[in-house]
Amino acid sequence: MITVEEAKKLIKENTLSLTPVILSLNKASEHILAADIYSNFDIPTFRQSSMDGYAIKFEDKEAELILIGEMAAGTQQSITLKKGQASRIFTGAPLPEGADTVVMQEKINRTRNNIKVQDERLSFGINVRAKGSEIKSGELAMNKGTLLSPAAIGFLAGIGITEVEVYPMPKISIILTGNELQKPGLPLNFGQVYESNSYSLSAALQKEGIADIEILTAEDNLQTLTKVIESALKNSDVVLLNGGVSVGDYDFVIKAANACGIEQIFHKVKQKPGKPLFFGKKGNQLIFGLPGNPSSVLSCFYNYVLPAIKMLSNKEHNLIEINAELTHSYKKPAGLTHFLKGQYSNGKATPLNAQESYRLSSFAVANCLICLNQEQEDFEIGENVNILLIPN
Numbered sequence: 229m230i231t232v233e234e235a236k237k238l239i240k241e242n243t244l245s246l247t248p249v250i251l252s253l254n255k256a257s258e259h260i261l262a263a264d265i266y267s268n269f270d271i272p273t274f275r276q277s278s279m280d281g282y283a284i285k286f287e288d289k290e291a292e293l294i295l296i297g298e299m300a301a302g303t304q305q306s307i308t309l310k311k312g313q314a315s316r317i318f319t320g321a322p323l324p325e326g327a328d329t330v331v332m333q334e335k336i337n338r339t340r341n342n343i344k345v346q347d348e349r350l351s352f353g354i355n356v357r358a359k360g361s362e363i364k365s366g367e368l369a370m371n372k373g374t375l376l377s378p379a380a381i382g383f384l385a386g387i388g389i390t391e392v393e394v395y396p397m398p399k400i401s402i403i404l405t406g407n408e409l410q411k412p413g414l415p416l417n418f419g420q421v422y423e424s425n426s427y428s429l430s431a432a433l434q435k436e437g438i439a440d441i442e443i444l445t446a447e448d449n450l451q452t453l454t455k456v457i458e459s460a461l462k463n464s465d466v467v468l469l470n471g472g473v474s475v476g477d478y479d480f481v482i483k484a485a486n487a488c489g490i491e492q493i494f495h496k497v498k499q500k501p502g503k504p505l506f507f508g509k510k511g512n513q514l515i516f517g518l519p520g521n522p523s524s525v526l527s528c529f530y531n532y533v534l535p536a537i538k539m540l541s542n543k544e545h546n547l548i549e550i551n552a553e554l555t556h557s558y559k560k561p562a563g564l565t566h567f568l569k570g571q572y573s574n575g576k577a578t579p580l581n582a583q584e585s586y587r588l589s590s591f592a593v594a595n596c597l598i599c600l601n602q603e604q605e606d607f608e609i610g611e612n613v614n615i616l617l618i619p620n
């Protein structure tokens with residue numbers, strides 16, 4: 229059995245980022261850019277007013293000026309100012325030829341067709357956005373490796389970009405094993421439990437912006453499970469098997485994975501929950517055998533699956549790990565790293581009740597996993613421990 233650290237290292241070593249794809253900009257949110265982007269235009273493409281007011285020649289600021297026309301945003305026709313002339317202008321509109329400065333409408337005196345500037349602080353070129361002041365044609369607009377945040381998407385749209393080369397989000401197959409599973413909403417017969425892992429995993433994946441999620445089910449027999457895994461491998465970058473990974477007579481994941489030509493990288497990690505975790509590879513496809521208990525599934529998801537999924541999309545940032553002070557003492561046997569469902573606040577972490585791996589009530593209100601070292605048995609109040617913040 230390997231340690232948590234070894235398991236994390238092996239996953240990292242065996243995960244390559246996916247081949248970049250071209251996406252339309254409105255589908256690219258939260259992706260990582262795979263190529264530099266250069267601007268095709270000077271933006272703005274014309275000298276633009278940033279205020280509602282009057283366009284003038286700065287040298288005319290003391291004179292009474294004659295209004296000769298109007299420039300509204302979107303106008304396709306320009307006018308030319310001569311000495312002693314001004315034009316009405318609105319925010320976003322192009323400046324008339326010959327104008328160099330915009331006076332806010334609050335800062336003029338107007339009679340019918342004349343204006344007089346009343347702005348002591350007026351300076352040359354004020355309230356004018358210069359051509360190319362956001363970015364110049366040919367200039368680097370965005371570096372590859374940038375995360376396409378809402379603002380990044382808006383910036384690219386604003387310079388006329390419609391498509392981007394990005395690392396795709398992985399396609400995921402979730403495979404459910406277990407004859408005891410019943411769909412929520414249907415009556416529970418004797419011995420049945422409501423299936424919840426596909427719900428928690430889908431929710432966690434959707435939070436990461438992953439939409440391509442297929443959910444498959446397999447009865448507890450080797451033949452069916454092998455076929456279902458083969459089918460999942462046809463479409464997916466990552467296969468998340470649930471349950472059937474332990475040592476029971478009906479646990480077929482290891483044998484079925486082997487029958488599908490999946491290379492086992494590891495099986496079993498010195499941790500609680502999630503000790504029987506399996507990780508394998510077929511080509512660049514990743515296969516996780518998540519121990520079926522609902523809390524083990526999620527604990528393994530945050531510790532192992534999520535970092536791998538981020539690597540596939542070339543995202544560097546793993547989960548945030550920080551130090552926190554324990555608010556309670558805790559005892560555990562040596563030999564396994566424990567991940568406790570906890571509440572973190574102001575530098576302190578509190579282990580919650582209901583830590584058993586079949587229960588999700590504590591996970592449902594947890595905001596962190598408290599990591600307790602493999603070999604340590606006694607943890608004191610106020611002791612510093614590592615915690616993993618659950619993405620919110």
Ligand SMILES: Nc1nc2c(c(=O)[nH]1)N[C@H]1C(S)=C(S)[C@@H](COP(=O)(O)OP(=O)(O)OC[C@H]3O[C@@H](n4cnc5c(N)ncnc54)[C@H](O)[C@@H]3O)O[C@H]1N2
Binds near residue numbers: 422426
């Ligand atoms: N003799 C041993 N028995 C077990 C060991 C061991 O080392 N020796 N390890 C235990 C640990 S730890 C875990 S974790 C479980 C993992 O078992 P499996 O991965 O084989 O999972 P199953 O037995 O199929 O299911 C476990 C548990 O989870 C429930 N389950 C499964 N899938 C779902 C689902 N989609 N939604 C909700 N609940 C689900 C299932 O009904 C079981 O109660 O093995 C221990 N045994």
Ligand code: MOO
Binds near residue numbers: 499502503504586
């Ligand atoms: O590790 Mo299992 O996940 O303890 O129940």
